[in-house]
Amino acid sequence: MDKIDRMRAFALVAKNASFTIAATRMGRSSRLVSKYVADLENALGVQLLNRTTRSVSLTDAGATYLAMCEPLLEGFDELEERIRSDQASLHGVIHISAPTGFGALRLAPSLARFASEHPNVELDLQFSDRRVSIIEEGFDLAIRIGPMRDSSLRVRKLGHMPLVVCASPDYLERVGTPDHPHALLAHECILDGNNTEPTIWRFHINGQIEAVPVSGRFRMNAPAGAAHIAASGVAIARCPAYTVANALDSGDLVELFAENRVSPYVVAALFPQNRHLSTRVRALIDHLVGDATLCLEGSLSVINKRSP
Template sequence: MDQLSAMRAFVRVVQTGSFSATGREMNTSQTTISKKVAALEKKIGVKLLARSSRDHALTPAGAKYYQTCVDILGELDEAETEARSEVASPQGTVRISAPVAFGRILLAPIMAEFFQRYPDIKVDLRLSDRHTDLISDGIDVAIRARQLEDSTLVARHLFDNPMLVLAAPSYLDRNGTPKKPDDLTQHNCLIYSGMQEVNIWRFTKEDKEHSVAVSGNFQSDNGDVLLEVALTGMGIVILPIWMVESHIKAGRLKQIMSDYLGQNLPFNAVYLQSRYTPLKVRCLIDYLKDKLPST
């Protein structure tokens, strides 16, 4: 048995969640991948995957062995890269997960310069406002504006993410302008449904925290959609400054309650905790930290 090949197969089965997908990726059959994993289990004398007719999951021993395999294979890949050149040249595909608006507004414009700097790196960008699981989705780096929820992950701060309260001038002309958080209870608020506390908006003024339960006739789990609805004059919205700055300058949106600081959920680059972080991942995160806004 080629143990390294079996370890790579095992890691990709865990990351893709599928023997058949791993087989296609490695240009072989589902049966061959299954045999590799079975041979690996036999060699080390431990059951790595608990299989059923429809699914499989890591056993406790398999979870520990998976992380060990990731570390070992990563170090081998790094050693091979360094052996090819006196100066390691980052290469390979980096799989990134990011919110839709973040990818459109902030990532897309800086990709050309990234590829000029690192011509041997490829990027597979998956855009979704839903939470992604790095292992099961095979993600190298996830861009998230939330607190780190898993001790197996590492978060690298990219930039702060101040939220602004906004409305179209037409809405304010019809309904008046709220001055303080409690005034929002009398307004139609456009709600982002991707938060844990969907209807609670939080603010800070002079180090004092304020929270208010808001309501409205429209909610969405997509920030782009909320922005477009707000531009029609339908209600009040709370969005990050990088999404709305151009609309404020053009007069299409007006910031309100500017003396209250909206909740700040800094953007982080999140990746799996490991003794080894691939060079391609380190280069990408360093680049994002350098190029993204510092606000």
């Protein structure tokens, strides 16, 4: 007797608390489904279900077995789906969360390319600068930039995003150009409300990473807003490169301390640990990993490194 059929019968009975419903969904008789479950219990040497004339419930061992066999069944179904279906036939909805600025400027064009290759896939993209709860809010994956703090999620790195300290030429002409990261304490800096230590910026100095205190009247959780404020000439900003690349190229902003950059932020796709990835979600993640235009890693020529 096929072990997959035994596992599937047990899982359907357990989830529906009914041999009859499980039999209907499998297209088998209730008697045969009952035999599948009994044979599985005999093979394991443990009782998985409590049975009465009125109810069916899981034993402790049954609950453990169900939690472990469901991903295996999903994986088997996924294997068959992938063998039967060509990648071009991907279909269904993918629910995605992403930071507002990065989502609009970098992610959306990449998703448009993915959508053109897979016309039967629907993309539900939600922009938010707060850390959404992926599982509770029903997202298939979330794109995040920075430290990956949630250990309950799986992480697939997409690339790196450099952090750039910059100011407008007008600001530097009016206030003066700081000649060393420690000189930032005398300047108006824009504080990032997303960081746990917004008043600390870190730099590579003399072969070590040093924490440099900064201060300022502006505190915000949207890096694109910080970039606009810096370009207006009132403060110095430290922003992910995607928010300032165009302004640096045009000369509206000038990078400071390029030689002191610390390791850039990680750009990653996060998804639930215990959720089996569908083919379409896996294909999207693979697409993002392979998209060289998504992050600015290895493409720092777009960052204007001219000395002020």
